[in-house]
Amino acid sequence: MKWRLLVLQIATPILAIVFGVVIASIIVLAIGRNPLDVFGVLLRFGLLRADSLLSILFKATPLIFAGLAVALSFRAALWNIGVEGQYYIGAFCAAYVGFGIKGLPVAVHLPLAVLAAGLGGMLWALVPILLKLRRGAHEVITTIMMNYIAAAVILYLIADVFRDPSQIGTPRVRTPEFPGSARVPSMGPLLGLLGLTGPDANKVNWLLIFGLVLCVLFTVLLSRTRFGYEVRAVAFNPQAAEAAGIPNARIQFLMFMLSGGVAGLAGLSDVLGFFGYLDIDFPKGLGFLGISIALLAKNNPLGVVLAALLFGFLDRGALGVQFFARVPKEVIVILQALIILAIVVAYELVTRYIRMQRKREAERPATAPAAAAEAGH
Numbered sequence: 001m002k003w004r005l006l007v008l009q010i011a012t013p014i015l016a017i018v019f020g021v022v023i024a025s026i027i028v029l030a031i032g033r034n035p036l037d038v039f040g041v042l043l044r045f046g047l048l049r050a051d052s053l054l055s056i057l058f059k060a061t062p063l064i065f066a067g068l069a070v071a072l073s074f075r076a077a078l079w080n081i082g083v084e085g086q087y088y089i090g091a092f093c094a095a096y097v098g099f100g101i102k103g104l105p106v107a108v109h110l111p112l113a114v115l116a117a118g119l120g121g122m123l124w125a126l127v128p129i130l131l132k133l134r135r136g137a138h139e140v141i142t143t144i145m146m147n148y149i150a151a152a153v154i155l156y157l158i159a160d161v162f163r164d165p166s167q168i169g170t171p172r173v174r175t176p177e178f179p180g181s182a183r184v185p186s187m188g189p190l191l192g193l194l195g196l197t198g199p200d201a202n203k204v205n206w207l208l209i210f211g212l213v214l215c216v217l218f219t220v221l222l223s224r225t226r227f228g229y230e231v232r233a234v235a236f237n238p239q240a241a242e243a244a245g246i247p248n249a250r251i252q253f254l255m256f257m258l259s260g261g262v263a264g265l266a267g268l269s270d271v272l273g274f275f276g277y278l279d280i281d282f283p284k285g286l287g288f289l290g291i292s293i294a295l296l297a298k299n300n301p302l303g304v305v306l307a308a309l310l311f312g313f314l315d316r317g318a319l320g321v322q323f324f325a326r327v328p329k330e331v332i333v334i335l336q337a338l339i340i341l342a343i344v345v346a347y348e349l350v351t352r353y354i355r356m357q358r359k360r361e362a363e364r365p366a367t368a369p370a371a372a373a374e375a376g377h
Helices: 002-030 035-047 050-075 083-100 106-135 139-161 188-193 199-203 207-224 226-236 238-243 248-263 268-275 286-296 301-324 330-376
Strands: none
Touching (some): 002 035, 002 330, 035 050, 050 207, 050 248, 050 268, 083 248, 083 286, 106 139, 106 248, 106 268, 207 268, 207 301, 286 301
16 A cells, blocks of 8 residues: 555656646647657757756756745645745845945855845745734735735835945846855856856856755654654644644744745845846746745655756756747746646545545454454354
């Protein structure tokens, strides 16, 4: 039984991807293109070029943090739809520490900026979780509204309060640039030793390794510790957990705050690593992509890494498909959406199947003695 369930859990995302590819192939045929040629271009362009591999790593870095943030809240049966707003606030807090504090060594300045980003994300997550625990307000509604507030606040701060004076009179709306002490070092030299060279090599920074380490740490925390057991108990059956002495409110509060803290780090790869300032055109939409990644990873922190790399690959491959195969890149966006839909449906079917099998196993010991007694009579 255990092996069968393990195979099902492994096969589910694979079958969902296959389903998405089949439907996308039908769409490609409908516009008069050969699906084999299109997916051949997607694979060759995305995996056989050094610049594409570097681009995938760069694109996957913020997605790892966004996906992990959403997954942490989902693990506690909470819907943190506010990752978008939380990483806006986190990015601004990091930017403020970056340009507002001068004269610090890199060993102090950079960790301080990263810490400010995490605290900013937690601060923005504090309001929704307090409203839920104390007033019963649903976190989906409050976090969505906090996203809009965050966007408006950041726009005001960048455009009117902390705009770089040297950019006044130009179309550029951004904060002052950060000194080198607040910039995340590039992994370009290390990647060069591995044979990955090119102009995109300097975009990949050490936040990628930080994200991987966080995923490993949260995997251990949630699967090998008492706290992880309490999180699973609260998510599976809150009433039973409360009866067993597990404080539901405390567990939900801690997990939501951890989710907000990780969300605050999602924008750092662009702000502290690539740009060196916070721009009005700062990359948006990472929070909503994080929801897709968490669903694809089934809220597994290590699965988040693989899902983020897949999305980075599809995003990069879309450019190759558009340029070389003359197919609109929206076909790849449709493929992403189909994969997510298939994942959600497949996981629900697998969950129902597992519950049915466990129910049958629980009924067998009770029915077997009764059947034996009837046979004896």
